[in-house]
Amino acid sequence: MMDWNNLLSEERKRTSSTHSDHRNGFEKDYDRIVPSSSLRRLQDKAQVFPLQKNDFVRTRLTHSLEVSALGRSFGNLIGKKLVEEGKVKIEDFSRKISALLATVCLVHDLGNPSFGHCGETIIQNWFKQWFSKDIFSTYKGIKTLTQEQKNDFIHFEGNAQALRILTRLQFLNDQNGVNFTYGTLASLLKYPHSSSEIDSTKGKSYSKFGYFQAEKKIVGKIKEATGIGEKRHPLTFLMEASDDIAYYAADIEDGVKKSIVRWDEEYKAIKEKLNKKYSKGFKFLDEQRDLAEINKVPDRDLVNVQNFRVWAQGEMFKACADTFMENYDAIMNGEFDKELLEASNANDIKIILEEIAVRLIYPCKEVLTLELVGHSVITGLLNMFIEALVTDEGKYKSKQVTGKYYHLISSNFKYIAKLDIDGKPNKTEQDLTLYDKLLLVTDFISGMTDSYAVDLYQTLSGVKLP
Template identity: 35%
Template sequence: MNWEQLLSLRRKGDVNKRIRNEQNETRLGFDVDYDRIIFSAAFRSLQDKTQVIPLSKTDFVHTRLTHSLEVSVVGRSLGRLAGQKILEKHPHLSEIHGYKFNDFGAIVAAAALAHDIGNPPFGHSGEKAIGEYFKNGNGRIFKEHLRPKEYQDIIDFEGNANGFKLLTQDREGVSGGLRLSYATLGAFMKYPKESLPKKPTKHISDKKFGFFQSEKEAFMDVAQDLGLNQTRNGSDVSFARHPLTYLVEAADDICYTIIDFEDGINLGLISEDFALEYLIKLVKDSINTKKYNTLKYKEDRISYLRALAINTLIQDAVSIFMDNEENILYGIMDTSLMDKSKYDAQIKDIISLSVEKVYKAQEVIEKEIAGYKIIADILEVYTDALVKKRNLTASNYHHLLLETLPEFYRRTDLSLYEILLNTCCYVASLSDSSAVHIHNKITGKQL
């Protein structure tokens, strides 16, 4: 893979190549990507989607939206720092083509901003709940009517694949979704493969999948334009990651490691003594002890340590990226950047404590259980109505139900796979509160 091709400014529908030297510096194409994402309805819905604590009424607990904004800020720093070093190593990118270090920051920031845009309500349990309905719930009746990869798309419903769908899918009068640059779409794709074969290797990019069968053509267009290395031949589509995806992933890893931990502290699930012990181990080489000792309030002490920890991990991630740049460009870097961190032991200690004290907290578990029931019931009602309408057996009740769906999701002049996937994507588009509200409506609990 080569950087000039990987930094493609092309958007779906372009006839001519977009040249970096011809870009308007006041509003670069990669900056437009960021703007389009942040003004999208799908991004706005993240303000009421779970990061860790579902349906939390506490102001200082992160939602998917605040998490995404923070990941984007960290991603911008990672991209700019790496961009400086890449341009030093490959000066023709700047001297001949006009690329600047800010370009790398803008691409990573935009991709990081969108990294959770396809995630369902109720956190990662929402993904599992959608898949579970079709794998072990009433939705399993559809298995015999779908191709293996279509069925796998649904039973392993994946927020990353749904995100790619949201960013690229055509709608009437709107071709190419948000029409982002291919460089940003490439950096967004953490798992550039189909749902099958499932986890064929231990390579980090094979851990999950990144596009549904409905977006296969769009995915291939992006991958081929960027010159991503194809890693599997035959009928199974799989490519190496875009190099900047490693920085997007690192930004996410850094934020959830440190900030989910901070949420646990602010909620009182993790004691300050534990927090100080674990964070100080991570920042012992950069902490200003005199300054730290002047901080009177717990929030200020935690905030100071959090900022130092994030900066420490940013510097480490950029160093790892550049040390492995050649392997990354060849597509043979098989782990995340943070898996190679010199702070790996400290990171694992923090994550382990977060799992024990935060992710497995009673409040989290109870709300995830409720989320399973809510999602299954919504899927049951709408798939039944849509399939019966497609089969011309819908009752008046079913027609009334379909009137409550957004118009885009009411279509039944589609394949069964497309109808089921669209229904999953509708459920995934809901915020936590709207999912609860709709569930109350369709079960008669609220008029």
């Protein structure tokens, strides 16, 4: 059984220079990431609808803030229950896990590329095609690229990129990134396996991968320090539940705001399916709907769907907390490998909300059009930058086309790519392996906001002037 004393490890790769004792390590993690450029970029990355002029519709940042709030609440509730039941005897346990969950939930989408999850698929498909081309075998350094390294790109994953950002790319003073505690980093490992271990038949945690080969060493330290081994950290289940609860309901609300979802029709259908089980909840919702009509509240559909969201998220929250406690021993032994929401008594709410999103929101004209824009942009940028970096001999002279592309890449990313095993900037461009170059490009492109990606693509395509 995993041990909370290890799971809540406040150890860091580099010992913290702060000695203040009014914050625990996880509160410090939260305070470290809030001012970061990586987090700020999420304000211009799509949740569902990219490139929105409407401030109401959620971005990846507002979604992450909502997930963080849910995670903090889970920490308070679960922490209190575990202490009351005598399962945990650690000082300030509730405070620690609520701070950890608030932090890990805030950064859970940090590695998502522009244009949402569609962006991940575009990158995956691009590399699948690129690796299969005959010309690929002619590139310099191909023999040094292992199958495991290829898989990192073929299965490109935002979760793995988030870990890479936090442990390396969000550069401060050295190669340790923001230098989070091992406890927080372990909780972020939703899929604690490499890209060559993907096997959905083994359980949820094997359905994707959680780290690139470049981060294999730090992941080993994280697993050793926290004692999770090849299993999920228990708090990872609550992070995942917070994410699920937030977006299943919020996506519908955004759909109503954009007049894609006709809420009255959908509400009646939902009530018909769920009223028997949740009669008290629907009685309350009907009362709120009547009150809104009597008071002639403007935007009644929006008000009504917001009331529904609050109720639905509350039901899913309680059910997930119960499921965590009911399966606590199995979770601590690494024997539980499912989504809490899917295994909970409120899975019926999730199924209905998901069906509405799949039927009305994801296939709507605006979403599909913007996803096609994303396909053109990300594919185009990958074509330009990968071709430039792998065909240049490593000199990257600014007078040559390949060199021009190289010099457009963020200086921070180039600096980090040239750090040696000891974290010193001793490597030159000629020392970069093919794997280093591919990581450099995916770091650069996946880190772009939606607007910046479109702007850069249009500029380099000659559609607009810089």
